[in-house]
Amino acid sequence: MATPDLNPALTDWTGPDGLPHFEAVADTDFAPSFDAALAEHDADIAGIAHNPDAPTFENTIVALEIAGDSLSRVSALFWNRAGAHTNETIQALEREIAPKMSRHYSKIGMDVALFARIDTLWNARDTLGLSLEQSRVLERHWKGFVKSGAQLAKPEQERLAAINERLAGLGAAFGQNLLADEKSWSLLLKEEADLAGLPGFLRDAMAAAARERNAEGTYAVTLSRSIVEPFLTFSENRDLREKAFRAWSSRGENGGETDNGAVIRETLALRAEKARLLGYDNYAALKLDNTMAKTPDAVNGLLTAVWEKAVAQARREEADLAALIAREGRNHPVMPWDWRHYAEKLRSERFDFSESELKPYLQLDRIIEACFDVAHRLFGITATEKTGVRGYHPDVRVFDIRNADGTLVALFLGDYFARSSKRSGAWMSAFQSQHRLPLPNGAKGELPIVYNVCNFAKPADGKPALLSLDDARTLFHEFGHGLHGMLSNVTYPSVSGTGVSRDFVELPSQLYEHWLTVPEILKRYAVHEATGEPMPQALFDKVMAARTFNAGFNTVEFTSSALVDMAYHTAESVEDPAAFEAAVLERLGMPQSITMRHRSPHFQHIFAGDGYSAGYYSYMWSEVLDADAFSAFEETGNPFDPAMAKRLRDNIYSVGGSIDPEDAYTAFRGKLPSPDAMLRKKGLGVTEPLTGSDA
Structure with a gap:
């Protein structure tokens, strides 16, 4: 070189x-x-x-x-x-x-x-x-x-290579189309009447977004989740909520050069052909062959059982929202641009607190500290910021991660703020992964260099970045992925860190989220941005009491996306993706008041590359594991139990893909889980236990 x-x-x-x-x-x-x-x-x-x-x-x-x-x-x-x-x-x-x-x-x-x-x-x-x-x-x-x-024989190999090449191009096009739609749309507001109901933190974020778009003096609603979701939650202007929601929901579906309909259709056709070339009935069977779930039937079994409970709960929630709308003297049905708004009002009414009351206590810097403190308590590692060291963008922060004896374990980079040059969502990746093999350059092994990317709203100069509770969970989630990479202790790069089956990779991240709301963590790090006072016990109690509020909505949003993903990848052919999506949702009985968390034209997990195709279910599969895993700590009476934490590090976070995931989990927990702990966490009751390869 x-x-x-x-x-x-x-x-x-x-x-x-x-x-x-x-x-x-x-x-x-x-x-x-x-x-x-x-x-x-x-x-x-x-x-x-x-x-x-x-x-x-x-x-x-x-x-x-x-x-x-x-x-x-x-x-x-x-x-x-x-x-x-x-x-x-x-x-x-x-x-x-x-x-x-x-x-x-x-x-x-080949x-x-x-x-x-x-x-x-x-x-x-x-x-x-x-x-x-x-x-x-x-x-x-x-x-x-x-x-x-x-x-394969040579002609089939050549066809497979051509398919793979075309799929790579289609995945890149899908992501670029979506970014173009997100970047090009904004709703600029100036009149005070248009800002009715918007709390100060959201106005600040919208003002900063407007300045980035050279629209000083206005407030920009953008399609960044950190802005559009709170706008849909707090805006009192139903017409503006509908306009913002329709733009958000139709990303990648606006006709012209950035429309993803044709990209999806060709992607699905090529994936189905690829599966047949390799001897599988469909693409889902190909993708699931080396996972914990193993078969589409096992996946659909879990999703369907949860779906039925979630829809029933969502119908009850919808009735409560409709009653609230009627009490306000309005006569419109609950539509997707209404749900977050009225759910927030209902939560405030039932639990006597609102997101705007909670948010001043969730400062980004303090929640980052909380992430590091949990890792220290569980695994004995310490994070120290490397001042003066440049990341790949001025907003990026660089940290040393060290063991208790001072040895360097990893480098960690945090990139937390939304910008127009960044794709939406949140993710973990690595510049290099841990391993112990000698390299041609003389090095013996490599230190993991891991990064987290988020899209939180950037605050005005001199003000702290404030997070929603969901934002804070996202930060913990991605750092959980990061720990999976940083605590890796294997010999071979291909099984390092997150190099595990798709439906196991979310366990370390989703499990880590549980420690955000451990009382001693939230009380210590949730301090008011202005006064520095810790979150009052009364507010903490209300947050804990409201944990399963809106569970039907949240679960329907996710599960519908996972079921549509599986339907796409088990179908013989899909001629019209929009019509196919609509037909699947109609068959499922999808409430008109809720949409998929990721509608097909902007479903990056499954179409902007191959990562989670026929694999979006894995978040729920791992959720069964993570709920049961945290129960192991709860059963000890200590969320930081040293013996349990050592088992967690030794059998989950450090082993990567070096052992079978079922064996890894059993070594940690002593058994495989049923969905019960997950359903209880969601407030959805229990279902029949999974057995055998479905566990």
Whole structure:
């Protein structure tokens, strides 16, 4: 990679503790660096595939694990920029790089000589004396090659490669279309009557968003969840709520160049064809083959059982909201742009507190401290901000994560504020993952460099950023993912950290959310922005009492999205995605007052790449696990019980994919769970226990 026309900052990370020098990388540096890194990886693969020595675990599997280091580094920097701070140059390159990368990995996955070596090892696996982790790594490589078409005839391989390349391009297009719709829409308000009901924190956030759009003196409703959701909650102007909701709900469905309808249709057709080529009945069967759930029937069994309870609860909630609307002297039905508004009023009436009363106690900086404190109490690690160290954007903060003995465990970067160059949502990723293998550059193993990205509303200068309770949960959730990466303690990169099955990966993140509302944490860190006083006990009690309020709505929002995802990926064909979505929801009996949490045209989890396709259910699957796992702490009487925390770190957070997830959970808890704890947490009662592979 050290050639004069290439920027070494992309591959030689010489910043503090091995951090990249982000500021030294220009957008135009990526294209030539990708070409050089791809060529280097090709050479690495050729050396492994055509090694004259007989295949061994070391000269084949370990060699594959460390091959392509430069490509990994260039890719990590590029995809971070494409998601968190993009522009037209990066987006143009993304449209080029996504299919190019697909072609590259398809060629590797179909390399006859390379697969022959892996297949030889796989067939002799019982005689190789492999450790459990090594066996898992070998299995992952062998199954990955099979799913990449290694066993197909040449014509089918060529077709599969073409499908994968096209799917990569479609995924990039879907995400870019959505970002364009989100970036281009705003509702600028100036008149006081249009701001009726909006609390100060929301006005401040909307004013900051307006300034970013060069509309000083106005207030911007944007399609950032951190603004549009509180606007729908507090605005007294029903017409403006409807306008904002329709814009939010129709992202990716506005006709013209950014409409995602055709992208979805082609994506689903190609995924179905890919599944058939690989011998599966449908794409869901392909994706679930190596998960805890294992089959679409198991997934739909859980979702349907929860759906029936959730809809019944949502109908009761809707009746209560309708009664409140009638008491106000209005005669309109409960519509999606009404639900959050009247639910907030009803919560205030029933529990005598509102989101606006709670929010001054949830300062971003204090909730970040709470995240770190929980990690310290559970796992003994300490986070210290590295002042003067630059991240990839001025808003990004960099932290050392150290064990109790002072050894450096990881670097953590937090990127918390919404901006027009960042895609919506929240996520965790890593610039590099933990492992212990020696590398060609002489290093032995790597330190995890993990980052969280959120989209909280940025406050006005001099004011603290204030979070909703949902925002605070999101921050804990993503840091839980981060801990899964940072506490990883494995030998091989492919099973490091979050390298686990899709329906297990949400366990560490969703479990971590529980500690936000542990009384000693919330009372210590929920302090008023103006007075510094802790949250009053009376308000804390009300927050705890209201935990399952609106549970029907929240569960219907999620479960409808998961059921539509499964329906898409088990269908033989989908000619009209909008009509298909509507038909599925009608069959389910979806209330007209609620919409899917992610309607198809902006369902990034399943269409902006392959990550959660036929896998959105996994949040609920993991929720069954996380509710049961936190119960283990509750049963001890101490939410920070040291023995239980050690079992959690040793069996869940540190092992990555090095052991089977069912075995990992059983080692921690002693048994597999039923959905009961999850349903009780939601306030939805209990259902029949899952058994066998459905557990």
